[in-house]
Amino acid sequence: MTDREQYTPGPASGxxxxxxxxxxxxxxxxxxxxxxxxxxxxLTEPAHLREWAPFEADSSLGTVGTTVKLTTVGAPTPHxxxxxxxxxxxxxxxxxxxxxxDIRWELEAFGGGTRLTLWHNIDRRFISMGAAGWxxxxxxxxxxxxxxxxxxxxxxxxMKCGWRRxxxxxxxxxxxxxxxxxxxxxxxS
Amino acid sequence: MKIKxxxxxxxxxxxxxxxxxxxxxxxxxxxFSQGPYRWLTVASPEDPxxxxxxxxxxxxxxxxxxxxxxxxxxxxxAMFFTDDxxxxxxxxxxxxxxxxxxxxxxxxxxxxxxxxxxxxxIQVTQLMRW
Numbered sequence: 001m002t003d004r005e006q007y008t009p010g011p012a013s014g015x016x017x018x019x020x021x022x023x024x025x026x027x028x029x030x031x032x033x034x035x036x037x038x039x040x041x042x043l044t045e046p047a048h049l050r051e052w053a054p055f056e057a058d059s060s061l062g063t064v065g066t067t068v069k070l071t072t073v074g075a076p077t078p079h080x081x082x083x084x085x086x087x088x089x090x091x092x093x094x095x096x097x098x099x100x101x102d103i104r105w106e107l108e109a110f111g112g113g114t115r116l117t118l119w120h121n122i123d124r125r126f127i128s129m130g131a132a133g134w135x136x137x138x139x140x141x142x143x144x145x146x147x148x149x150x151x152x153x154x155x156x157x158x159m160k161c162g163w164r165r166x167x168x169x170x171x172x173x174x175x176x177x178x179x180x181x182x183x184x185x186x187x188x189s
Numbered sequence: 190m191k192i193k194x195x196x197x198x199x200x201x202x203x204x205x206x207x208x209x210x211x212x213x214x215x216x217x218x219x220x221f222s223q224g225p226y227r228w229l230t231v232a233s234p235e236d237p238x239x240x241x242x243x244x245x246x247x248x249x250x251x252x253x254x255x256x257x258x259x260x261x262x263x264x265x266x267a268m269f270f271t272d273d274x275x276x277x278x279x280x281x282x283x284x285x286x287x288x289x290x291x292x293x294x295x296x297x298x299x300x301x302x303x304x305x306x307x308x309x310x311i312q313v314t315q316l317m318r319w
Contacts, residue, residue, distance in 0.1 A: 054224055075226040077245075099225020126222035133223070155223065 004150040009139055009162040012169035015131045017124075024124040026131055030138045032114045034145040036107040039114045040091035042141060043105055052141040054133060054154045057083075061096055064088040070098055074155015128174055132166035133158055193240060194230060197266045198247035198256050199307035202229055205244040208306055212284045213269075215242070233269075242267065247308065256308050263289070265302060266309035274299050274315035281313075 018025040032039055042048040044062035049055070055070040064085050072079040087095035087104075094105040104119040116138075122130040136158050143150050153161050171178040199205035206229065209215045215231040218241050222228070230241040247253055259266065271277045274292050278301050282288060289310060290302035299315045 070224075072224045072226045075223050076228055079224075079226040081225050101225055123222065125220070126227075129222060 002150075003143070003148060004153075007139070007150055007153070007161060009136055009166055012131070012135065012166050012173055015135075015170060015173065017127065017174050018119075022124065023121060024127055025119050025121040026127050026134075028118045028120075028131060028134050028138070030116050030142070031110060032116055032142055032145060034113055036091040036109055036114045038145060039107055039116060040094070042145060043094055043107075044088070044090075048144070050152065051144045051149055052137055052152055054137060055098065061085055061094065062088050062090060068096070073152070074157070124176065128167050128171035128176060128178065131170040131174075132163050135166050135170075136161060136163060194243050195240065195267065196243040196245045197305070197307075197309050197311075198249075198252055199244045199305075199309070200247060201307065202227060202244060202246055205229075205305070205307045206231070208286075209242070209244060212281060212286050213305075213311075214280070244307075260308060260310055263302070263310065265312035266305075268312045268314055270314050270316070272315065274301060274313060277313055 014029045016027045018027055040062070042052065044060050046057045046059065049057050049061075054074070055072050058069040058071075059066065061068055061083070062085075064087060066085050068083045068085065070081045070083045072081070081097075081099040083096045083098060085094075085096045087093055091107055093107075096103055098120075102119070102121050106117040106119075108115045108117075118134060120130060120134070133154065136153050140150060140153050168178045206217065209231045210217060214234070216234050216237065218230045218232040218237070220227070220229050227246065229244045231244065232239060232241045247256060256266065278288065278292050281303065287304045287306075288301055289304055290300070292299050292301045292315075297317055299317065301313050303311050303313070305311050
C-alpha cells in the first residue's frame with residue numbers, strides 16, 4: 001500500500017472557535033517539525049500550495065498588495081476568487097481573503113519547528129466542514145515538508161479519507177449540529 | 190441517467206433561500222460549502238427526493254449579461270408545474286411575491302409569471318386536462 005492509501009487522519013484536535021455574534025472564526029493550531037521559513041514557502045508558493053492546499057494560486061501569495069487568483073479545487077463548478085494579499089511579513093504573518101472570507105496565518109518558531117496558527121472566518125454553518133478539511137490539508141502539508149508527500153487530499157478525495165468523521169467530531173467539539181453532507185443515503189455505512 | 194438538478198442564477202444566496210422557501214414554499218435540500226464556494230439546492234415538499242433546484246450565485250459576468258437579457262425579454266429562467274395554479278398564485282401573492290403575469294390561458298396550459306427578486310422570472314404552469 002502507498003502512504004496515501006495508508007493515511008487516516010487522527011482525532012479532531014487543536015481547533016477553537018472565536019464567536020463575534022453571528023460571525024465565527026475557526027482557529028486551528030498545528031505544530032510542525034519544520035522551520036518557519038520552510039513552512040512560509042509552502043503557504044505562499046503556487047508549486048508548494050498545489051501539493052496540499054484546497055486551492056490553486058496563479059502566483060505567489062508572499063507579496064503584500066498583490067492580487068492572486070485562487071481556484072477552489074474540487075468544487076462542482078470552477079470557482080475562481082480574486083485574492084488580495086493584505087499582509088505578508090515573511091516568515092511570521094500572512095493575510096489574504098478567499099472570496100468573502102479572511103485567512104490569517106501566523107508562524108511561530110517553536111522547539112526547532114513551527115507552531116502554525118490559522119484564522120479562517122468560515123460561515124458558522126460550514127465551520128466544522130472547514131475544520132475537517134484543513135485538518136486533512138495540514139496532515140498532507142506535514143508529510144510534504146517531511147519529504148514524503150502523499151499528494152493533495154481535498155474535495156471528494158477528502159471524503160474518502162476520514163473527512164466525514166472529522167466533520168462530526170469538530171461539530172461536536174464546537175457544539176453545533178453536523179451539517180447534512182453528503183446526504184445520508186449516499187454515505188457508506 | 191436522470192434529470193436530477195437544474196440551476197437558476199441568483200444574486201444573493203440568503204435572499205434566494207428565503208424567497209424559494211418562505212415565499213414559494215420549497216424546502217432546503219442540500220447546503221454545502223467548500224472555501225468560498227457554496228452548493229445550495231431546494232426541492233419541493235411534494236417531491237422531496239425529486240428534482241432539485243440549485244440556487245447558484247451569479248458571479249460570472251457572461252452569465253449576468255445573459256440573465257439580465259432574458260429577464261428583460263420576459264423569458265422565464267425556470268418553470269414549475271402545479272395542479273392548481275390559481276391556489277398557488279393566491280398563496281404566493283399573499284406572501285408578497287410580484288407576479289408579472291397573472292394566471293393566463295395559453296395553448297394547452299394556464300401559466301403565470303413571477304419575479305423571484307434574485308434576477309429571474311419564474312413561470313408556474315398548470316397543464317390543461319381534457
